[in-house]
Structures are given as structure tokens and as C-alpha cells.
Amino acid sequence: MELKCLLMWLLFGSIKANKPEKCPALPRTKFADVTAEAYPVGTKLYYECDRGYTRRGGQYPGIRCQSIQQVASWVYKKFECIDEKILLSMAPTMELDFTQKPERITQSPAPQKQENLSEFDQKDFCGPPRTIPHASLSLNKQYYVGQVLHFKCQSGYDKRSPISGTRTCKKVNGKIIWTHLDMQCTNDSSYSDEWPPQVIEPGSTHPSFSSSVILPVTGQIKRKITKLKGFILFFLALAHSAQ
Numbered sequence: 001m002e003l004k005c006l007l008m009w010l011l012f013g014s015i016k017a018n019k020p021e022k023c024p025a026l027p028r029t030k031f032a033d034v035t036a037e038a039y040p041v042g043t044k045l046y047y048e049c050d051r052g053y054t055r056r057g058g059q060y061p062g063i064r065c066q067s068i069q070q071v072a073s074w075v076y077k078k079f080e081c082i083d084e085k086i087l088l089s090m091a092p093t094m095e096l097d098f099t100q101k102p103e104r105i106t107q108s109p110a111p112q113k114q115e116n117l118s119e120f121d122q123k124d125f126c127g128p129p130r131t132i133p134h135a136s137l138s139l140n141k142q143y144y145v146g147q148v149l150h151f152k153c154q155s156g157y158d159k160r161s162p163i164s165g166t167r168t169c170k171k172v173n174g175k176i177i178w179t180h181l182d183m184q185c186t187n188d189s190s191y192s193d194e195w196p197p198q199v200i201e202p203g204s205t206h207p208s209f210s211s212s213v214i215l216p217v218t219g220q221i222k223r224k225i226t227k228l229k230g231f232i233l234f235f236l237a238l239a240h241s242a243q
Contacts, residue, residue, distance in 0.1 A: 020144040023169035023176055031157035031185035038125040039065050040146040041072050045129060046138045049081035053134040056080045065126035072126045081134040143169055145176060153185035160186050 020042030039045070043065045049055050060077045068075075124146065129137065143149075146169065153163040165183040169176065 021171065021176060023143040023145060023147060023178065026143065026149070026167070027178060027181075029151055029181060029183075029185070031154050031187075032151045032183075033154055035150045035152075036128075036140075036148065037150070038127060038148065040144040041065050041067050041124055041126070042144050043126070043140070043147070044142070045140060047079055047081075047132055047135045048138045050134045050136065052084055053081040054084050054087060056082055063129055067123070071122050072124055074126050074129050076130070079132060079135070081132065083134075145169055145171055151181060151183065153183070157185040157187050159189040160184065 020040060045063050047061045047063070055061060056079075059079050061079055063077075064075050065072055066075050067073075148169075149167045151165050151167065162183045163185070165181050166179075167181050168179045170179065171177075
């Protein structure tokens with residue numbers, strides 16, 4: 001009896017240990033596109049049909065990254081996006097057959113080697129999923145420890161470097177976190193968080209600004225200077241007419 005309980009404890013313990021750990025909500029990065037080159041085992045993704053196309057009835061849009069024969073592979077089910085116009089034109093002549101046969105999981109007998117992943121990563125990560133005509137992957141809302149995401153500023157919001165970066169979901173001191181993303185997408189090329197570097201003159205104990213340093217002039221400051229010039233010209237004109 002004790003041996004049986006011990007075996008059950010070891011079995012459930014190993015299952016719990018192999019269960020993928022969820023990441024916290026991904027911090028939002030405005031005006032940036034997010035992509036991934038690999039996904040940890042346990043990740044679920046879903047296909048969405050493009051506009052004007054619809055999913056064939058009874059088909060499941062989800063796929064899952066699983067470890068098969070010690071190699072991470074995507075597990076697919078049959079999924080197809082059909083042109084809505086064709087579907088409507090066929091509607092009057094289609095036979096009503098609502099009996100659904102059990103869906104088969106489609107995968108190759110032996111997991112294929114993923115060339116873009118190292119031999120070590122192939123055990124724990126799936127590569128990019130296959131493409132399906134007239135469909136795209138929906139935004140993933142749940143990630144797992146080990147996920148690396150690549151960010152790139154959208155066109156028009158890439159006026160300030162760096163315009164790309166990565167975040168990694170990792171476990172640090174028992175807490176699961178997303179690493180810091182050192183980028184900010186903006187359409188203002190004059191935007192800056194920092195003053196120019198200070199120059200310490202020889203023999204001086206206090207830092208001072210070098211005479212050669214030119215402070216950045218933002219668009220707002222330019223507008224204020226132009227407005228001030230207008231006031232000065234206006235008062236000069238009044239003074240001249242008074243004479």
C-alpha cells in the first residue's frame with residue numbers, strides 16, 4: 001500500500017513539474033508589432049479567417065505545441081477557410097449533413113527537424129506554425145516561461161532609436177516576470193528624454209556645459225520663438241507709428 005502511494009505521488013509530482021508555467025499579462029507597447037520565432041511547449045495558438053472568408057463548420061481553429069518523441073512539434077487539426085461568396089452560392093444545393101466524423105490530429109509520423117532552432121531548443125520549443133490560405137494567427141493572450149517576443153516600431157513611429165527590441169518571460173527568484181523593453185515608438189524625431197552629456201572642464205570641480213554644446217530645439221520651442229518674434233515685430237510697428 002505504501003509503495004503504491006509512493007508511486008502515485010511520484011507520478012503526479014512529475015506531471016506537475018512538467019506543466020508549463022504561465023507568464024503574467026504582457027505589458028502593452030504602443031505602435032509596435034510583436035512577433036515570435038519560437039514557442040515553448042504548452043503554447044496554444046488560434047487561426048482566424050481573413051475578411052471575406054469563413055471557417056468550415058465543425059472545424060477547430062486551435063493548435064498546440066507538444067513534446068512528441070522528445071521533440072517539440074505543433075499538433076494540428078483540419079482547418080480550412082472558405083470564400084463566403086462561394087459558400088453562399090452553394091448553399092441552395094448543399095446537402096444538409098450535420099453528422100460530424102471524429103477529427104483526426106494531423107501531424108507527420110516523425111517530427112520534422114526545425115532548422116531555425118538549435119538541437120537543444122527543439123526539445124522545448126516549436127518553430128513558427130504552418131501558414132493556412134486566407135487565415136492568420138490571432139493575437140496570443142497567454143504565454144509561458146521561456147517565451148521570447150520581438151518588438152518592432154510600426155512605420156511612421158520609428159523616429160527614435162532603438163526601433164526594435166525583445167522581451168523574455170523568465171522566472172527570477174521564484175517570480176515570473178517579463179524582462180524590460182528598452183524602446184519607445186514615437187513619430188516625433190525631436191523627442192528626447194535626456195539632456196546632452198555634461199563636459200567637465202580641466203581644473204574644474206563642478207560639471208558645466210561646454211560652449212560647443214547645442215541644446216535640442218523641439219517643435220514646441222520653435223513655435224514659442226516664432227510667436228515671440230511676432231509680438232516683438234508688432235510692438236516695434238506700434239512704436240514706429242506713434243512717432
